[in-house]
Amino acid sequence: MRSNLFFQQLQNNYLFSEVNHRIETYQIMHPQAHILRLGVGDVTLPLPAPIIDAMHKAVEELGHAESFRGYSQEEGYIWLRQAIIDNDYRTRGIQLDLDEVFVSDGAGSDLGNLSELFDQHNRVAIPDPSYPAYVDASLMAGRDITFLPCSSDNAFVPDLPAKQADIIYLCYPNNPTGTVLTREQLQRWVDYARQNHSIIIYDGAYEAYIEEDDIPHSIYEIDGAKEVAIEVRSYSKTAGFTSVRCGYTIVPKQTGLQTMWLRRQCTKYNGTSYIAQRAAEATYTPQGKKAAQANVHYYKQTAQLLRNGLQALGYQVYGGINAPYIWCNTPQNMSSWEFFDYLLNQCQVACTPGAGFGQSGEGFIRFSAFSNRKDCEEAIKRIKKLA
Amino acid sequence: MRSNLFFQQLQNNYLFSEVNHRIETYQIMHPQAHILRLGVGDVTLPLPAPIIDAMHKAVEELGHAESFRGYSQEEGYIWLRQAIIDNDYRTRGIQLDLDEVFVSDGAGSDLGNLSELFDQHNRVAIPDPSYPAYVDASLMAGRDITFLPCSSDNAFVPDLPAKQADIIYLCYPNNPTGTVLTREQLQRWVDYARQNHSIIIYDGAYEAYIEEDDIPHSIYEIDGAKEVAIEVRSYSKTAGFTSVRCGYTIVPKQTGLQTMWLRRQCTKYNGTSYIAQRAAEATYTPQGKKAAQANVHYYKQTAQLLRNGLQALGYQVYGGINAPYIWCNTPQNMSSWEFFDYLLNQCQVACTPGAGFGQSGEGFIRFSAFSNRKDCEEAIKRIKKLA
Numbered sequence: 001m002r003s004n005l006f007f008q009q010l011q012n013n014y015l016f017s018e019v020n021h022r023i024e025t026y027q028i029m030h031p032q033a034h035i036l037r038l039g040v041g042d043v044t045l046p047l048p049a050p051i052i053d054a055m056h057k058a059v060e061e062l063g064h065a066e067s068f069r070g071y072s073q074e075e076g077y078i079w080l081r082q083a084i085i086d087n088d089y090r091t092r093g094i095q096l097d098l099d100e101v102f103v104s105d106g107a108g109s110d111l112g113n114l115s116e117l118f119d120q121h122n123r124v125a126i127p128d129p130s131y132p133a134y135v136d137a138s139l140m141a142g143r144d145i146t147f148l149p150c151s152s153d154n155a156f157v158p159d160l161p162a163k164q165a166d167i168i169y170l171c172y173p174n175n176p177t178g179t180v181l182t183r184e185q186l187q188r189w190v191d192y193a194r195q196n197h198s199i200i201i202y203d204g205a206y207e208a209y210i211e212e213d214d215i216p217h218s219i220y221e222i223d224g225a226k227e228v229a230i231e232v233r234s235y236s237k238t239a240g241f242t243s244v245r246c247g248y249t250i251v252p253k254q255t256g257l258q259t260m261w262l263r264r265q266c267t268k269y270n271g272t273s274y275i276a277q278r279a280a281e282a283t284y285t286p287q288g289k290k291a292a293q294a295n296v297h298y299y300k301q302t303a304q305l306l307r308n309g310l311q312a313l314g315y316q317v318y319g320g321i322n323a324p325y326i327w328c329n330t331p332q333n334m335s336s337w338e339f340f341d342y343l344l345n346q347c348q349v350a351c352t353p354g355a356g357f358g359q360s361g362e363g364f365i366r367f368s369a370f371s372n373r374k375d376c377e378e379a380i381k382r383i384k385k386l387a
Numbered sequence: 388m389r390s391n392l393f394f395q396q397l398q399n400n401y402l403f404s405e406v407n408h409r410i411e412t413y414q415i416m417h418p419q420a421h422i423l424r425l426g427v428g429d430v431t432l433p434l435p436a437p438i439i440d441a442m443h444k445a446v447e448e449l450g451h452a453e454s455f456r457g458y459s460q461e462e463g464y465i466w467l468r469q470a471i472i473d474n475d476y477r478t479r480g481i482q483l484d485l486d487e488v489f490v491s492d493g494a495g496s497d498l499g500n501l502s503e504l505f506d507q508h509n510r511v512a513i514p515d516p517s518y519p520a521y522v523d524a525s526l527m528a529g530r531d532i533t534f535l536p537c538s539s540d541n542a543f544v545p546d547l548p549a550k551q552a553d554i555i556y557l558c559y560p561n562n563p564t565g566t567v568l569t570r571e572q573l574q575r576w577v578d579y580a581r582q583n584h585s586i587i588i589y590d591g592a593y594e595a596y597i598e599e600d601d602i603p604h605s606i607y608e609i610d611g612a613k614e615v616a617i618e619v620r621s622y623s624k625t626a627g628f629t630s631v632r633c634g635y636t637i638v639p640k641q642t643g644l645q646t647m648w649l650r651r652q653c654t655k656y657n658g659t660s661y662i663a664q665r666a667a668e669a670t671y672t673p674q675g676k677k678a679a680q681a682n683v684h685y686y687k688q689t690a691q692l693l694r695n696g697l698q699a700l701g702y703q704v705y706g707g708i709n710a711p712y713i714w715c716n717t718p719q720n721m722s723s724w725e726f727f728d729y730l731l732n733q734c735q736v737a738c739t740p741g742a743g744f745g746q747s748g749e750g751f752i753r754f755s756a757f758s759n760r761k762d763c764e765e766a767i768k769r770i771k772k773l774a
Contacts, residue, residue: 002508118388
């Protein structure tokens, strides 16, 4: 047996493991310290009542012969796929067929597994910095990666690739920089993909955080996108589903990949939990929508607090308006990890070092608005004292 | 963008879709017909109360700030992994470390995704007939497959591969034939894998159905297996979790693949639903065990009924003793699909055609003991009338 040697291309340390390791080590050395964890990309508010109620109901159904259900269709129940089309797409003038919607256990799985639809010999373009899984999934498949550097020079909006890119990962609102693309900026990417026969894998996990008018919520708002884009969405950050596990992926027939993805899912996936699908459905009821939006609003207020607080202290800050992440420069030419250690040691504030998201993330750190509100207020005070 | 051309190696019709299509077509043409569905590999009994209670509790926790949880560890919560080791392995004299246990959303995902750990250029050996996903996952990865023919001549126990096999899929108790391997027979496979540096992917989804003494429940009961075997287990058929979604995979460190699988899961999987993990944990409580065993016992009684009924009618029958599947020959040199159509048309009984599981399945059909008990009794009566 020969193992997949492409795995050797992966860097040894996984960003979030290293962050957690340093925090835990500090805590062990300083058992009295109250560490404020502002790095976490995981939601913290409890699930709203309409979603909890829907899950209790689904659980109860599974306990009785007359309402028991077994395997779901691999693509998800029709009632959920219809609710997705009606609420997330038709309202924005986008028409989709039921069989273009694939419910799953989360965006993380889909973003990784989509890689299987392509031949090894495709050149991948990934903005730098980015969520590490795009890079790692591409390396595991043995593909060459072109990094598209983002910096304050281009306001963290990547330029179009200089050489042919076959597979392009885009995530907007962006993790980690919190930046967004305007309609016009996204149109340029779609046009590029159409001209170059590329496919765009569009990670829209943070779509619910968009508030400004000119920012597209779905890539399919852009002319021609259905030919060249797969869109991945999640209920994790929209409705707090990180422990429930549900997301979905749109694979339009025009991409030529819809039947392949169906076959992949039917072979390597046995469908999404009935309970999770009922929970997702509940996010589209009037009460569910209201409750989910209230949670998003709360996180957005936290984002504003962090953004304003850091700006007032003289930091150069990106994101935090249409996104739950705040991307903040390091002072005095410190590296990301130096500033991470400095904040941890001097103020017991934990963030995420930008360099962990790629070379161009060097000189920045990421704060997360999913953090506890009081911890964020206290963190700003502690950082202020440093100055 | 070049798509994965290996997908073109896949056959167009997915077995179970074709079966469902024929049943639905028949029902439309004969709206009055009461079709007895004996082909379904999906459980039908409701989930037992201790498991329902555990899920209600988990759902409730997610609704309150003080008990809310976000992402699980990608490998699963420690309390579940410990329960797996204590109940499913230690009791059989098998020692495992916590980090060799990987909880997932089901065996289907793991059996497919494990394919990523290996280089394209490995020769795969798969018993024929077999569950179609092993074949399809191997074809999607561009691998050559050696089929190991099983027939009444070898009592549906495959011979060792004549030419080098690098990756070997084994499923015992077997789907679709319902046959098992004795300790001595399984030892031969482990010895082969050690001598040939092969890896065995051991699908133990039906382990709970084993009742005879000499049949190993885990491949790790066999000397040397930890060096060469990955074992995949599921709560679907053990405790009725087909809609809940939970399973696990054991990757021993001695295989050299444990860190790779961890990395794969951390990159392309965001952990298993908290609710599903609490449900799985509940299967290990005294009440949970008793309830799950009662369901298994019920299905085993159904298997016996089918087995005895078909035998009494003169059919040659395999399986159904340590497994929920009954493998039955077709009469009068009928092909699998001919007998399938014949039973559907003449008795309104739906089974699964053996040929759908591979060439060597030709001349057989599969009955499932997960079917409704009364439907099974009625089916035997209807088939009797045919003769």
